[in-house]
Amino acid sequence: MKTRMKTPEELKETVRRKYSEISEQDKNYNARSCCGAGGDSTKVYNIMTDDYSELEGYNSDADLGLGCGLPTQFAHIQKGDYVIDLGSGAGNDCFVARHETGPEGKVLGIDFTESMIRKARENADKLGYNNVEFRFGDIEQMPVSDNVADVVVSNCVLNLVPNKPNVFSEIFRVLKPGGHFSISDIVLEGDLPDALREDAEMYAGCVAGAIQKDEYLSYIRESGFENITIQKEKPITLPEDILSQYLNEAEIAEFNEGGAGIFSITVFAQKKSERLEKDKKKPFTVIAGNDSASCDPESGCC
Numbered sequence: 001m002k003t004r005m006k007t008p009e010e011l012k013e014t015v016r017r018k019y020s021e022i023s024e025q026d027k028n029y030n031a032r033s034c035c036g037a038g039g040d041s042t043k044v045y046n047i048m049t050d051d052y053s054e055l056e057g058y059n060s061d062a063d064l065g066l067g068c069g070l071p072t073q074f075a076h077i078q079k080g081d082y083v084i085d086l087g088s089g090a091g092n093d094c095f096v097a098r099h100e101t102g103p104e105g106k107v108l109g110i111d112f113t114e115s116m117i118r119k120a121r122e123n124a125d126k127l128g129y130n131n132v133e134f135r136f137g138d139i140e141q142m143p144v145s146d147n148v149a150d151v152v153v154s155n156c157v158l159n160l161v162p163n164k165p166n167v168f169s170e171i172f173r174v175l176k177p178g179g180h181f182s183i184s185d186i187v188l189e190g191d192l193p194d195a196l197r198e199d200a201e202m203y204a205g206c207v208a209g210a211i212q213k214d215e216y217l218s219y220i221r222e223s224g225f226e227n228i229t230i231q232k233e234k235p236i237t238l239p240e241d242i243l244s245q246y247l248n249e250a251e252i253a254e255f256n257e258g259g260a261g262i263f264s265i266t267v268f269a270q271k272k273s274e275r276l277e278k279d280k281k282k283p284f285t286v287i288a289g290n291d292s293a294s295c296d297p298e299s300g301c302c
């Protein structure tokens, strides 16, 4: 029997409940599973997380092993910038961003899981930062005024949001003209098997809520952004011992041969400003990652 589709509010409640649990889990467990939720692999490698520990500003108490990229590395953050991190968890990317903005900038993390906000505030207090703030809120309706941010970052969060176009419109609203975002997220190419797509753990685990890469990029374009660029792309392989919790042997073989791919991407885009329009120039060069070819989706190569 097919399960009933969850409403957007029910999906959000599932995510919030799961990330409340995850905020108390061990980092090593989170890094072995999908965004800390679906499955737990016996394999030694990390499924999604990139290594943060070498980044300046890194704080191990804030690293719960939940990211799928290093958006701050690609975000062109300048001293004095106002940076907003969407779905900030325990503050991992915020503290790295704070290193870039310096004390003269400001970093705001937004999250809708209370225990994550609590953890992030404790971490900021321990570090003695008075320009890093954590605000409770839903990124589909950000508790932020228009045109305030220089840079928006986010790490492995938009896949969890039922209405992704709402988030991109909100990012457009809160960015200053000429401001930009660098977002790491999970996207798909090809279809996931139903058993993965319909599973609540896999939804909270950053897999089932992921959408097709083309659709993701089209939402960014339709929100009014320009200079849309994939800065890094990396295939994610779900280990067989995780897949076998959802699929039988024949289904795993079919999935592996079906060509469906799960990818971590870091994508950049910019809010138009009249000055940029007048100068007709791109202010940033594209930094390509090592793990795959990167390209500008507007060039037609993606």
Ligand SMILES: C[S@@+](CC[C@H](N)C(=O)[O-])C[C@H]1O[C@@H](n2cnc3c(N)ncnc32)[C@H](O)[C@@H]1O
Binding pocket: 012, 015, 016, 019, 035, 062, 063, 064, 065, 066, 067, 068, 086, 087, 088, 089, 090, 091, 092, 093, 110, 111, 112, 113, 116, 137, 138, 139, 140, 154, 155, 156, 157, 160, 161, 206
């Ligand atoms: C996979 S974790 C990533 C946390 C953090 N970015 C990191 O890399 O450590 C996803 C986070 O997004 C938050 N989240 C999910 N949907 C959200 C929404 N609609 N509004 C605000 N926060 C949300 C969750 O509470 C959780 O803390």
